[in-house]
Amino acid sequence: MTEQPMTEQNHPGRVLRDLSHGGIVEPTEVRTAVTRELAEVSTPFDYLFETIRDDPAAHLPDDDPAAIVAALDTLGRLMVESQPPPQDPFQSGDGNSTIPAVYTYLGQFVDHDITANTDRPNEIGHVTDADLHPALPADVIKNLRNLRVPALDLDSVYGDGPTFPGGPQTEAASLYDGITLKLGRIALMSKPGTPPIQGARIPLQADLERDVPRGVGDNPLQAGIGDARNDENLIVAQLHVAFLRFHNRTVDWVRRHEPQHTDEKTIFERARQLVRWHYQWIVINDYLATIALPGVVDQVLTEGNTFYDKRAGEVYMPLEFSVASFRFGHTMVRGAYDFNRNFGRQGHVLPSAPFDQIFRFTGKGGFGGQADTLPFNWVIEWDRLVEKDPRFPDHFSRKIDTRLAFALGEMANEIPNPAPGPDITAILEQLAVRNLRRGYQLSIPTGQAVAEVLNLVPLTQEELRQGNSDELNTHLANSGFLDRTPLWYYVLKEAEVQSNGNSLGELGSRIVVETLVGQVRHDPGSFLGRSPSWVPEDGVLLPDGRPILTIKDFLRFAGVLPTRP
Template identity: 35%
Template sequence: MNRHQRTEYYLTDEGIYQPDAGAGRRRPSTWEELRHFRFSRLVPQDGAPPAGGTVDTSLAGRIAAAMVPAGETGQPDSEIPAGYTYLGQFVDHDLTMDRTDRLLGEQVTVEQLMQGRSPALDLDSLYGFGPGHPDSVRCYEPDGMRLRTGPTAGVGDLRDFDGFDLARMQGSDEALIPDPRNDENLAVAQIHLAFIRFHNRIVDDLVRRGTSSALLFDKAREKVVLHYQWVLRHDYLPRIVDPAIVDEVFTRGRQIFEVPVDPYHDAYGNGGANGNRYATVVPGRLPTMPIEFSIAAFRLGHSMVRDTYEWNSVFNSAGIPATLELLFTFSGTGGDLNGDNRLPSNWIPDWRRLFDLAGDGEAGPAFAPPASGLNRAKRIDTLLGHFLGELPPGTFGGRLTDGIPPGLQRNLAFRNLVRADMVRLASGQQAAQFIQQFTKLSPLSTRDILTGEGGADLGGLSDGEKSRIVDHTPLWFYVLREAELNNGVLTGVGGRIVAEVMHRAMEGSRHSIVRRPDWKPDLLSPSGRFTMAHLLLHAFDNDPVEVNRVQ
């Protein structure tokens, strides 16, 4: 999407890049210093950045074609419930938000993007600027405590159901949420709605406990953010990243990204720069966002996307397939809600099919998925589903670039690879060499890169192209190939980048489980766990009818 594919970057210590103006980079004004989102480089780059121009997209096109081949890919399912694919998208939107505009293929570098999102896991994509701010007040109920929800539109034998759609502008399909990207497809929109309901349930819980109205919203937000971070640390991250890496980072500290003087004992002190390796860490300072994370490592979720889903009792493989295209259609930003201003009631999801409520949530048999089973995310590897190879032009702003075939521009793999070249992103080899200085890591071999394990087939590349990719593997492809060789779990370069950036994003939040290591959820299950399944059950009142409205 245009809103996902950044084309201007404000990189710390590098300046603002404006290739459209033909001026290369320039120093930002004081106002721009305050307003631009702070991207950074994790892996240092040698040499001066280019003055502008376009990048060579030929090899990117060949790799992208291998990542989204014609016909059946044979990409296996993972063991991860499919809902985590869209929880990851929700997390991505919590960390970054695009406010810039450039054409695909134009060269940029690292520091420039107007945006309102902080690179901290603080749910500002849910809360905006808070109920007292004129830009966010529309997202809240008149009491200023609860977030707004909306009704669905009755269809057939199904009536309107209040609280099962995002609130929308009167006479419009525009969702009343701080970040319109969270209504770009139905799955991420419903994840956002679940967090709204979780917040409102927490408000109700606090009211019953006699919490003062003066403290109510702040207490509710603190509790929601901490539970959210707990889910990411203990439930989401160990599913997508080697748990040994996650445990090491969260118990011993970061080694490669914005590391304090002593990452083991002085995690929250003044810190200090160590050559060009670290940005200084000071109390209260928001983290930066490494482009190696946002443009490469955390795009792992694109590989997890299914082409079709067992969505509910109406839309499934036995009836009308719930295709990814339809999930975009029945949203306000990515589609048009099929021409209506509300979600049709027959598109309310059956949460039992997206998350393991009975197992992970430890709920009873009424919360078990139906006979058709639980949707599983696709294995994290170097293959993408067919829909992501032919995106509708509207999903990336409808703009096409001269000189690049329209078909390629609709290929998400191609867009990801070209974006990386536009900002001179480090290769997988450069990232591995950098990380090896500070932590144990085994780089991929030539065979690993070219052959993998049932992923993208690079056999159609010329000898010269193979040589180029072996010496300078695009970081996103490298990270996915690592996971592919590790049974679909990020390890090595990708695992280290994702774990450390997520740790720093939690540390940099106003409410932080990293800075409060003794904190534990007060919604823990009898077994002492709190997962996304538990969060959903609480949001939907632990009611089997509420989690499966379309009977």
């Protein structure tokens, strides 16, 4: 027996072609990122912990915002490694976790699928504001709107779907070729008049490895995908390609195995349902089980949510999640990757793929000035990011801790053109500084206050000092952050202290798991909302009949990872 698809979406999808991180633009430009009015396509933000939302003691002080902002800026800079990685980026060290690197970017993909609008100038302000200060929580709830539906429904991939004969023209129509999602070809040579691209040909899916077509709107380098943020670095961009290919292969699977779906619209809806359900299942049972403390996912699935629920009948995005806890993935980013046989171990071109190059060879970076689409020698080899082989510690993410890779302190890709003044540039290029400023501006409670609500023993001052440099510990003491710790920093330090950086700690696990499981549970179209007994064995299967249980299996079905015994 097969589950029947939804006949219509229970919430609107949208295409965010012009949305990116950072960017100094007017708040009204965010509204033009979609073709309908903001109120029609947005969903609410709110605070997860209402009992402390308006309690001044539960927040960083607001009596001298300039001093607090300066202290946060210093803290953010001290969190970043002070020098680039060694010449051998693959040397073993204590900075590697036990989490394969793919989960860093699966987390980024999830974030883009459920949240948009906190990283851009908006109705509350921007992290570069000269008079940055905490907004009243009531004003944040009233004025800040999420441009995504927090439901893990892949509207970042599907938008509002294809246009069917006799139906209305959809916003996402240009993303489709019939009921399949468009894919383009990689660049096999450089533009005329430029030096040839060096490197050995990679015998992978050479004609299906780029999220194109290009030439959308006025930007010839703009990717034809449902969320422009998924074209900001090569790893998340090619993960998006895997989702496009997974959908297209699922369409073929439905045609072969479920002949009761006869017309194109029904086939599409069934394929989309299956892709969404596999994705939701993997996020809950693979991703969350990997990054959270053991047992937390099972507890929330069996006992229900304790803190996260609908507000006024609506599913909302908790600010403590989106602005603080779920940003743990930033510390997992490596400064260099064993990317493929051209840019990796014994590489034909470089011994690794440096972080700046991963950003450079995207639509945002103009593909390094060499091609309109991805050069063939930058096709990712996913086995280098998914395998748990202890011989290659660099195939794992960095630990979840309070130390960020050097590259995240010099993010030139976040600087708009023309460049703003040096003060704004200094903020935009420092990821940790932006995170801490945003948390203060949006009145996110402290780690200690959240721990109390969760009935957890807060980290001690000694634990907050553990493993830090003398300079950092002096700053934590002088700034008062040992008593009132910014939630993002607290979540990272908790993971470092309680799990050696190999998973989130108690507080971080609870917020992240409750939020994501709760959002799937409250979506009537999800597998938890529509068919809680559904398991991957009831969905599409690998060629050998095995179910899709992990992101590795997902990549195999998509055809971007070789199928092995």
